[in-house]
Amino acid sequence: MFTDSHCHLNFPELKENIPEIRQAMREAQVTRALCICTTLEEFDDVHKLATSHHNFWCTVGVHPDSEDVQEPCIEDLVRRARLEKVVGIGETGLDYYRLRERTLANMEWQRERFRVHIRAACLTGKPLVVHTRSASNDTIAILREESANAAKQHGQVRGVFHCFTETQAVAKAALDLGFYISFSGVITFKNAGDIREVARFVPLDRLLIETDSPYLAPMPYRGKTNSPSYVPFVAKQLAEIKQESLETIAKATSQNFERLFTGINA
Numbered sequence: 001m002f003t004d005s006h007c008h009l010n011f012p013e014l015k016e017n018i019p020e021i022r023q024a025m026r027e028a029q030v031t032r033a034l035c036i037c038t039t040l041e042e043f044d045d046v047h048k049l050a051t052s053h054h055n056f057w058c059t060v061g062v063h064p065d066s067e068d069v070q071e072p073c074i075e076d077l078v079r080r081a082r083l084e085k086v087v088g089i090g091e092t093g094l095d096y097y098r099l100r101e102r103t104l105a106n107m108e109w110q111r112e113r114f115r116v117h118i119r120a121a122c123l124t125g126k127p128l129v130v131h132t133r134s135a136s137n138d139t140i141a142i143l144r145e146e147s148a149n150a151a152k153q154h155g156q157v158r159g160v161f162h163c164f165t166e167t168q169a170v171a172k173a174a175l176d177l178g179f180y181i182s183f184s185g186v187i188t189f190k191n192a193g194d195i196r197e198v199a200r201f202v203p204l205d206r207l208l209i210e211t212d213s214p215y216l217a218p219m220p221y222r223g224k225t226n227s228p229s230y231v232p233f234v235a236k237q238l239a240e241i242k243q244e245s246l247e248t249i250a251k252a253t254s255q256n257f258e259r260l261f262t263g264i265n266a
């Protein structure tokens with residue numbers, strides 16, 4: 001019934017408890033989960049989760065916050081993206097939240113890394129899982145530029161903005177680029193009225209839901225370790241916002257997931 005489109009089950013908080021997590025998922029009718037990669041070093045673990053469980057899939061990518069790790073070239077991503085059960089490229093994008101003593105000019109490595117992921121996504125036809133934080137202008141600008149380049153070669157840039165916490169203007173720009181928008185437990189937080197307004201604006205056929213576990217547990221579990229079995233709380237909040245039934249939200253977000261990440265059928 002429910003699909004968690006973004007989780008990190010290989011992270012230390014979760015990786016020892018996979019059987020319990022899977023049991024909780026069954027009880028909560030969460031039938032599928034996408035395991036997201038954040039470094040090439042962890043790819044084998046993430047991939048193993050996908051290949052050893054019929055209803056898990058995975059991505060390959062290096063998160064913009066991952067520093068002092070192997071820098072991916074296009075070929076590193078393309079080769080892994082072609083393996084069994086790898087259905088997307090990411091998470092990738094831009095994150096200027098922790099600049100420390102750096103300026104935006106110092107972050108060219110992040111922008112270059114993002115472009116490498118976009119080009120790998122074009123070459124493989126797989127969608128991008130985009131992370132953007134305090135960097136939406138550059139994220140949209142780079143996606144527009146790379147989309148235009150891809151179109152010249154008859155390619156296409158597709159994907160999802162995950163854990164969406166940006167403005168309606170950014171949502172509109174993402175939708176105009178053909179992207180989906182995924183909401184996490186953040187939309188259940190008391191102070192997230194603005195994000196709920198953005199969720200109201202996003203059409204039902206472009207919505208995804210996720211946990212981003214182990215982080216960002218939805219209400220009433222805020223502050224606890226998150227897991228895919230909590231994704232129905234995100235759906236419930238969306239059902240309220242959209243004035244739709246929980247079943248309608250579950251079905252739409254699951255169908256959208258299948259449409260975006262092709263090759264998924266469980």
Ligand SMILES: [Zn+2]
Pocket residue numbers: 091131162163
């Ligand atoms: Zn992220």
Ligand SMILES: [Zn+2]
Pocket residue numbers: 006008036091212
């Ligand atoms: Zn994530």
